[in-house]
Amino acid sequence: MTIIEKPWISVGRIEDIPPLGARRIETGFATIGLFRTASDEVFAIEDKCPHKGGPLSQGIVHDGCVTCPLHNMVISLKSGQAQGADTGEVRTFRLRLSGGEIQLSGEDLAAAANAAAVPA
Structure with missing residues (x-):
């Protein structure tokens, strides 16, 4: 069974990310930013800004x-959509917390891997 065939993939614990902070995950086909808000x-x-590809995980987390x-x-963490007058979007990944453990959707990871495998 490969990593993307599992329904949920453990990627760390909530306490690994400071409030209003972020962490990066390298998957081989995408870089994903995990973000924690002030309300946990x-x-x-x-983890790639749609404007110039900047590392969003190095940005400032505020107001979702x-x-x-x-x-x-400014990118919405919930929708991945640019806010205000800016346009663009980034891929979002479903996750869940289980006993403080952060788990990403294997289905979403598989979709991202398949998209990365398609020639542009």
Whole structure:
């Protein structure tokens, strides 16, 4: 069984991410940012700003969003959509918390792997 055939993949614990902070996960086909809000919600999105590819996990987490560290584009952590006058979006990944453990959707990871395998 490969990693993306499992329904949920453990990727760390909530305490591994400081409040209003982020961590990166390298999968081989995508880099994913895990973000923790002040109210301990955790979100997983592609760690690549749609504007210039900046590392969103190095941005500022606020109000359910992250601001790209390169050009201040604001991305919703829930929808992956750019906010305000900006346009663009990033892939989101479903996750769940189980006893403080962060688990990503294997189905979403498989979809991202399949998308990465398709030639542009």
